[in-house]
Amino acid sequence: MLSKNKDPPVDFVRDFLATHKDRNCPVIRVRTDQGGELCASNEFILEPTGAGDPAQNGKAESPNKIFGKMMRGMLYNAGLGSEFWSYALLHAVYVKNRLPHSALHMQRSSYEAYTGGKPNLSLL
Amino acid sequence: MNGLWYATQPLLDCIRPRYKDWNDTPESTIPILRRLSKAAMHELWHQRLCHPGETVVASAVSRTSEGVPTLTNGRNAFFKCDACTRAKMKRTAKSTKHMTRESSVYGAGQMFYVDFGFVRGSDYHMKDKGGRIITSRDGYHS
Numbered sequence A: 001m002l003s004k005n006k007d008p009p010v011d012f013v014r015d016f017l018a019t020h021k022d023r024n025c026p027v028i029r030v031r032t033d034q035g036g037e038l039c040a041s042n043e044f045i046l047e048p049t050g051a052g053d054p055a056q057n058g059k060a061e062s063p064n065k066i067f068g069k070m071m072r073g074m075l076y077n078a079g080l081g082s083e084f085w086s087y088a089l090l091h092a093v094y095v096k097n098r099l100p101h102s103a104l105h106m107q108r109s110s111y112e113a114y115t116g117g118k119p120n121l122s123l124l
Numbered sequence B: 001m002n003g004l005w006y007a008t009q010p011l012l013d014c015i016r017p018r019y020k021d022w023n024d025t026p027e028s029t030i031p032i033l034r035r036l037s038k039a040a041m042h043e044l045w046h047q048r049l050c051h052p053g054e055t056v057v058a059s060a061v062s063r064t065s066e067g068v069p070t071l072t073n074g075r076n077a078f079f080k081c082d083a084c085t086r087a088k089m090k091r092t093a094k095s096t097k098h099m100t101r102e103s104s105v106y107g108a109g110q111m112f113y114v115d116f117g118f119v120r121g122s123d124y125h126m127k128d129k130g131g132r133i134i135t136s137r138d139g140y141h142s
Helices: A008-023 A054-077 A080-095 A110-115 B036-047 B054-064 B081-087
Strands: A029-032 A043-046 B005-009 B034-035 B112-115 B133-136
Touching: A029 A054, A054 A080, A080 A110, B005 B036, B036 B054
Parallel strands: A029 A043
Antiparallel strands: B005 B034, B112 B133
16 A cells, blocks of 8 residues: 555544554554654554654654665566565565564564464465 | 476477386387476465575574475575565666676685775775775675
């Protein structure tokens, strides 16, 4: 799901957080950057970063680096131009969700932690 | 027939009776299908999984997911991969003014990285201001 413009997908984030409240996972605090789009809702405690310091939001910023590397590696390897970046990005997200995660001690993938079943990568 | 196989001849030539007596086999039917080596399998899955590091390809993925073979050998794919090096470059040179030749380099010692910029720290203590750091693909510095 890539949006055509740079408007922040506030409704998408709000729905995502609301569904995860129902999954016995009480979302209490949400760390954001200084965007302030979520400030209108009183459902969550917002913890914005300090002004001009996006590094405090490192958990959300590091995927920008990781997916950028995966995306560019795939494009270079396939010999494709940079106009195919969106397809490569969506595929990188698909694969990254199914790779073992270091926060899960490299024993499980994010897919398994979320759904409970092992991912099938035989069709890659 | 586990593993990946590739044909060295057109596909119609491959469809032949396989379990013949070796003496009766004419010369044209000797090994048509070849199996991928372990190093090649490692490199293939390194590319399929979007160029992850060695730990993920070699040991972790086969445990955490289905459909991926156990890849223990052929550990050099991560270091040989040219796309991994180029993936870290967010921008590439637009002008080809300084580029003498299109090159694609594989192998140790064939590529050198030279930084013509200011080397902070060394310049403060060195009278010779021409100190540069030259790095090869192997990691040797000078």
